[in-house]
Amino acid sequence: MLHYVIKRVLYMIPTMIAISIVAFLLIQLPPGDFVTSLAAQMSAQGDSVDPTTLAMLRRQYGLDQPIWVQYWIWISNIVFHGDFGRSFDFDVPVSDLLWARLGLTFVLAFTALVFTWLVALPVGIYSAVRKYSVGDYVATFLSFVGLAVPNFLLALVLMYIALQLFGVSIDGLYSAQYANAPWSWEKFLDLAQHLVVPVIVLASSGIAALVRIMRANLLDELFKPYVTTARAKGLSEWRLIAKYPVRAALNPFVSTIGWTLPELVSGATVTAIVLNLPTTGPLLLRALIAQDVYLAGAMILMLSVLTVIGTLISDLLLAWLDPRIRYR
Numbered sequence: 001m002l003h004y005v006i007k008r009v010l011y012m013i014p015t016m017i018a019i020s021i022v023a024f025l026l027i028q029l030p031p032g033d034f035v036t037s038l039a040a041q042m043s044a045q046g047d048s049v050d051p052t053t054l055a056m057l058r059r060q061y062g063l064d065q066p067i068w069v070q071y072w073i074w075i076s077n078i079v080f081h082g083d084f085g086r087s088f089d090f091d092v093p094v095s096d097l098l099w100a101r102l103g104l105t106f107v108l109a110f111t112a113l114v115f116t117w118l119v120a121l122p123v124g125i126y127s128a129v130r131k132y133s134v135g136d137y138v139a140t141f142l143s144f145v146g147l148a149v150p151n152f153l154l155a156l157v158l159m160y161i162a163l164q165l166f167g168v169s170i171d172g173l174y175s176a177q178y179a180n181a182p183w184s185w186e187k188f189l190d191l192a193q194h195l196v197v198p199v200i201v202l203a204s205s206g207i208a209a210l211v212r213i214m215r216a217n218l219l220d221e222l223f224k225p226y227v228t229t230a231r232a233k234g235l236s237e238w239r240l241i242a243k244y245p246v247r248a249a250l251n252p253f254v255s256t257i258g259w260t261l262p263e264l265v266s267g268a269t270v271t272a273i274v275l276n277l278p279t280t281g282p283l284l285l286r287a288l289i290a291q292d293v294y295l296a297g298a299m300i301l302m303l304s305v306l307t308v309i310g311t312l313i314s315d316l317l318l319a320w321l322d323p324r325i326r327y328r
Contacts, residue, residue, distance in 0.1 A: 128218035
């Protein structure tokens with residue numbers, strides 16, 4: 001196992017180099033650059049655009065350099081100095097923008113992940129054990145609804161209901177009086193109250209998918225010979241189910257860590273925009289629209305790194321969870 005881990009870590013180095021190149025090239029693919037986008041905005045507002053000024057801005061931001069020179073400056077600063085560059089759009093260091101939103105994004109996404117697992121695991125087990133019961137049909141119906149309804153649409157419906165029936169706005173993560181206030185117990189409670197709706201919205205599709213996956217995998221395990229043998233030895237039904245088939249059916253839960261880690265950073269972008277959440281998703285969208293190369297590139301690179309790390313963690317957890325899996 002140690003040899004496997006070392007080999008995978010070494011493989012991550014060329015993988016991340018390739019990912020960084022692809023990420024930087026993807027940001028450069030749209031026609032024009034940040035200065036072009038800035039000039040278009042100024043023209044739309046009726047301001048005159050001086051070509052000399054635009055050329056000066058390109059020199060200032062290094063956009064007049066060849067693309068490989070721009071990439072080398074960007075990646076060398078990250079590797080050797082931990083400097084992600086300066087955002088063209090916000091005119092502040094990229095790291096300041098990322099760390100300012102990363103904490104709330106992680107809290108929101110991690111809470112949604114825990115809520116998803118806490119609901120999906122018991123419901124999926126019950127749905128498989130009580131196959132074709134009323135509870136199974138209800139869980140199946142709600143799962144199909146959760147898979148069919150987009151998260152942002154559910155967010156809009158909940159916002160409308162809250163405003164029409166209760167006269168309250170549920171957007172954002174803080175009330176107006178706590179938005180810029182220092183941390184206190186009251187601010188923490190206010191944040192916890194505002195987390196309820198975003199967590200439910202973000203977890204709805206994940207719960208629906210994992211309930212179906214858990215039900216299908218557990219049904220495959222419940223009728224295998226080892227379950228019959230354990231039952232014949234006198235194990236109680238729920239202890240038998242929890243100890244053997246559920247453990248084997250948990251593999252899909254663990255294997256999702258590969259794409260769960262980047263979601264902890266990116267968040268659901270459209271849902272975050274609808275609910276006015278100060279997470280990194282809307283920030284990435286704005287960076288892509290404005291062609292803010294360093295900000296968008298840093299976020300895409302971070303998501304890619306987390307995907308590679310998450311895949312390694314899920315592989316190791318699968319080997320620990322399921323004795324049938326061995327890496328040699």
